Amino acid sequence: METEKITQDLKAMLNDGVFMDPLLMNTYYQGRMPACWEQAKTCANRMYQSYTHGQHFAPGLDDDMPFSPRLLHRCLVETVMSTAVEIANERTGSVAPNEDDLETAKHRVEDWIDKRGMERLYKVYFVIAGYDFLQPMFFHKHVYEADFLNGARHYPYTTEALDLYLMTALARGSVRLKQLRDGRIIVPTKLGQTRFQWMRQSLEESGYLERRIAMSYVYQFDTIEDWDALCDIVWPDGRELRKSYLEWVGIEPGQQVLEVGCGTGVLTFDEGLAERVLPEGHLTAIDVSNGMLDQAQSKYKERGAPAHVTLTLASVEHLPYPEDRFNVALGSAFLHFTNASIALKEMARVVVKGGIVSILQALSFDLNVPFFNEWFQPILELAKKSRRNQKGTYLPTIDQLQEWFAGAGFSQIEVRQTTASWVFDNPEVVVQHIVRGVSFFQAELVYLPWDDQRTLIMELIDRGRDVCRKYSRIERRLELPSVMVRARK
Numbered sequence: 001m002e003t004e005k006i007t008q009d010l011k012a013m014l015n016d017g018v019f020m021d022p023l024l025m026n027t028y029y030q031g032r033m034p035a036c037w038e039q040a041k042t043c044a045n046r047m048y049q050s051y052t053h054g055q056h057f058a059p060g061l062d063d064d065m066p067f068s069p070r071l072l073h074r075c076l077v078e079t080v081m082s083t084a085v086e087i088a089n090e091r092t093g094s095v096a097p098n099e100d101d102l103e104t105a106k107h108r109v110e111d112w113i114d115k116r117g118m119e120r121l122y123k124v125y126f127v128i129a130g131y132d133f134l135q136p137m138f139f140h141k142h143v144y145e146a147d148f149l150n151g152a153r154h155y156p157y158t159t160e161a162l163d164l165y166l167m168t169a170l171a172r173g174s175v176r177l178k179q180l181r182d183g184r185i186i187v188p189t190k191l192g193q194t195r196f197q198w199m200r201q202s203l204e205e206s207g208y209l210e211r212r213i214a215m216s217y218v219y220q221f222d223t224i225e226d227w228d229a230l231c232d233i234v235w236p237d238g239r240e241l242r243k244s245y246l247e248w249v250g251i252e253p254g255q256q257v258l259e260v261g262c263g264t265g266v267l268t269f270d271e272g273l274a275e276r277v278l279p280e281g282h283l284t285a286i287d288v289s290n291g292m293l294d295q296a297q298s299k300y301k302e303r304g305a306p307a308h309v310t311l312t313l314a315s316v317e318h319l320p321y322p323e324d325r326f327n328v329a330l331g332s333a334f335l336h337f338t339n340a341s342i343a344l345k346e347m348a349r350v351v352v353k354g355g356i357v358s359i360l361q362a363l364s365f366d367l368n369v370p371f372f373n374e375w376f377q378p379i380l381e382l383a384k385k386s387r388r389n390q391k392g393t394y395l396p397t398i399d400q401l402q403e404w405f406a407g408a409g410f411s412q413i414e415v416r417q418t419t420a421s422w423v424f425d426n427p428e429v430v431v432q433h434i435v436r437g438v439s440f441f442q443a444e445l446v447y448l449p450w451d452d453q454r455t456l457i458m459e460l461i462d463r464g465r466d467v468c469r470k471y472s473r474i475e476r477r478l479e480l481p482s483v484m485v486r487a488r489k
């Protein structure tokens with residue numbers, strides 16, 4: 001019963017654009033954007049004062065749920081701040097909120113509380129933070145209290161938060177303490193284990209975990225500093241492929257072109273897309289990641305800030321352009337990070353009748369190759385256990401692509417199949433690239449505690465070293481099927 005209610009609340013939150021992600025707040029925003037944090041705290045303080053008149057609040061809570069002013073306070077700050085991030089994401093696709101986003105977030109959170117009650121918000125917070133709290137205990141059966149309190153397994157949660165969570169979990173009977181010879185451990189109780197299972201179920205069923213993953217795609221691009229170097233090592237013929245893609249699309253001088261998911265500007269500047277619109281045409285290049293755009297911005301400046309190019313922070317899912325604005329909308333290696341059918345509909349909307357929508361995209365392929373299985377065995381096992389990722393990759397199939405293009409209203413679709421070499425040579429680079437760059441295993445990693453994610457990544461790098469010794473270079477090369485698609489509106 002309560003599980004269903006929580007699932008409904010979580011769904012309602014996602015529908016109403018209210019987001020609550022303590023993990024994201026602590027990982028990404030801790031120490032960043034201090035002005036935003038201060039503003040979020042002020043909002044939360046005001047909300048806290050207007051909603052908590054103790055008497056009012058407590059009767060809404062179950063007997064086993066203690067009321068902690070500090071916890072409610074954390075819940076409010078993190079909800080206002082995460083909602084502001086959600087709003088920034090809706091507006092520009094980025095995860096960098098401004099003052100207006102915070103103001104809008106405050107209203108959204110207040111409206112939600114007016115409709116559903118502060119107790120429900122507090123309970124949802126218990127589920128989300130409780131899930132993060134119990135996950136390492138569930139995974140490892142126990143955690144040493146000392147390790148727990150210094151955050152060894154729960155980084156990026158701060159000691160201050162962990163201290164509070166532990167008291168609360170003890171009071172609720174979700175965990176107990178047990179003295180061992182070498183120290184005290186925290187063990188989940190039977191009740192705690194049952195709670196953990198239903199919390200996970202609620203977070204999955206409501207779409208919350210999926211949203212968390214989608215958000216992480218955006219902010220992890222923000223923190224990749226050496227994307228171009230990474231790609232050049234892993235996809236040595238990636239640049240040639242982009243060049244031949246541009247030839248194939250056939251951009252004409254004078255056209256108004258939109259490039260989506262421009263990243264660091266490899267297609268835009270390095271491979272000459274910008275020059276193709278000259279003279280008199282214009283190229284608008286967008287991306288959702290501030291970090292990637294900064295790198296594109298450097299290339300733009302190196303080229304003397306050409307007036308025929310504009311770089312803009314925006315999402316392909318909400319293009320800030322009117323209908324019929326461009327002759328061509330195109331992009332490379334971005335579609336699998338987006339809601340593809342929305343992305344293609346948006347691209348179709350902004351091109352003129354007779355205009356072109358085109359993509360260069362890697363396709364799903366069979367990863368069942370000896371060296372790959374050996375290298376990535378621990379994560380493949382995890383995928384099997386969680387019964388996700390049955391297909392092997394998160395890349396689309398050609399049929400899916402055709403379906404999405406047809407769904408966006410295109411009937412004339414041209415496809416050119418090609419391949420790109422994927423070289424598994426340098427274990428650090430390969431693992432970085434697979435985990436962060438192409439995000440193959442994001443859906444598995446989300447099921448691991450923070451600390452174990454890092455340990456797994458280190459293990460994958462170590463396994464990679466062994467695999468590189470055992471298999472020849474040729475054996476460690478995959479031909480990645482890729483496709484160029486061009487459709488006319």
Ligand SMILES: C[S@@+](CC[C@H](N)C(=O)[O-])C[C@H]1O[C@@H](n2cnc3c(N)ncnc32)[C@H](O)[C@@H]1O
Nearest residue numbers: 221261262263266288289292315316332334337
């Ligand atoms: C793999 S990179 C490819 C970059 C570039 N097109 C290239 O070929 O090197 C994918 C890019 O898509 C961007 N991206 C992801 N989701 C997006 C969205 N919804 N709208 C626009 N860009 C998005 C990412 O920030 C990232 O820069």
